Amino acid sequence: MTTASAPDDIPGVEMKDEAYGALRASAALWAGTSVLITDRRGRVLLQRVPYRPTCLLPGGAVDKGESPARGAARELEEELGVAATVTRGLAVDWVSPVGRAAPPALRFPGELLHVFDGGVWGDDRIAAVRPAPGEIEGIEFAEPAALPSLMSPGDARRVLSALRARINGAGPVLLEDGLPIAPTVLDRVGVLRTARARHHLPFHAGPVPAGLTVRQSWVWAFAPDGRVLLLLEPDTGAPCLPGGTTEPEDGGDPLATAVRECREEAAAELGKTRYLGYLSDASGPCARVRYAAVLASLGEAAADPATGQTYVRILATPEQALEFFDWGPSEAAEQLAAAHRGRAALGIPEAVHPQPVTEVVRPTTW
Structure with a gap:
């Protein structure tokens, strides 16, 4: 042959x-x-x-x-x-x-x-x-x-x-x-090449107790398809939810902190919001508040005034989002459940999971 x-x-x-x-x-x-x-x-x-x-x-x-x-x-x-x-x-x-x-x-x-x-x-x-x-x-x-x-x-x-x-x-x-x-x-960004911060903080689905200082405010910002916005540091690949530290200009309102930080870090505008609860940090001691919100639009990416860096913006399912962090198995599960309750209350459908992560590079309005 x-x-x-x-x-x-x-x-x-x-x-x-x-x-x-x-x-x-x-x-x-x-x-x-x-x-x-x-x-x-x-x-x-x-x-x-x-x-x-x-x-x-x-x-x-x-x-x-x-x-x-x-x-x-x-x-x-x-x-x-x-x-x-x-x-x-x-x-x-x-x-x-x-x-x-x-x-x-x-x-x-x-x-x-x-x-x-x-x-x-x-x-x-x-x-x-x-x-x-x-x-x-x-x-x-x-x-x-x-x-x-x-x-x-x-x-x-x-x-x-x-x-x-x-x-x-x-x-x-x-x-x-x-x-x-x-x-x-x-x-491209090198996700996971930088050690994830270990934040095994208990989640509480209730109001912050009187006398406990709110130090930070972070947002599960949902796009209409049920995915959430994550920010990646361009130099390290380190991830974060949009949000940050309270400032005097926020007038002691954690929601004002969340709205301001989303705008400064990600050029993100929020629609309806829903309070989810808080993480208690005994090292402060302080509270780190969590919200769910409708992601209304993303503008042109710009440098965060606080850090001087322009974050890479991605959309991921809530389940995918947890894989970027070391929040502790039970602590992460409790926060994920709260995020889904907030998503449902905002009238947003559950995202198909898994699906590829998407980078948002252009201004987008939903």
Whole structure:
């Protein structure tokens, strides 16, 4: 038999099967698989292994005749003693021959490495992990911003890209040496490369008690499709809800603070508002108020007078928004429930989730 010429061959030339097979084998790559797992705070599960100075995701080489998804499930069971079915891909990374520090004797030809979503694990499932003796020294959960200090550079890039793809909700992404070939706004700004502030503050769905100072006022600002406005610092990728610190000009009115800050930070004008409650901060002590509001319009982006920086404005579902923060599992869930109650009271539908995050770059009125 003969086979049509390979793409790089002269058009019209036919090759014998043996020659064509040899040609393709000469360009063959390794195949690898890994699983990205987070805890309820959004920290990434890493393995410590005796044969490398850096940490790894669970995973390894794909066996002959094995699919990457089956290989990922097998590796989870072999390395962590956890039986799981892996069905959702996050990324496929082409690791170039120079993209991995491999000993020359390995003759590393490059690798196609699949990253699968292992989901969010609760305390019970984490407690059930049984690291393979002699192969896995232990596990730890790491803040995403700490990955570059714990993993090899290529591995850290790949995991952060996969994390952003999971948040973005647009499906698997294609990477080259850990970087997406079609970067989203989350990649461009570098979301999760800066340590998230740890704000595990209890939420109270009621009025601020007399005598407790209101220090800040923040807004869940809902677009008509049920998504909320988030602001990203352009230099660090750090996120925040629109809002900020009370000023004398606000006359002691937290809602006035919220309206002013939304205008200054995001050129955002609010419509109807609804009070949600407050976070109690014992370090002050003080209260940090939360509102839900209708997002009426966004003007031309401008520098925030308080910081001098022009925030990147994105729309995300409320569930996606929580993945940008470390608010604590129960605290975040309570605030999310309050935000949805406020959304419903304002007559705004629930957003389809997941869906891709959208950057707002032009003035928009709803």
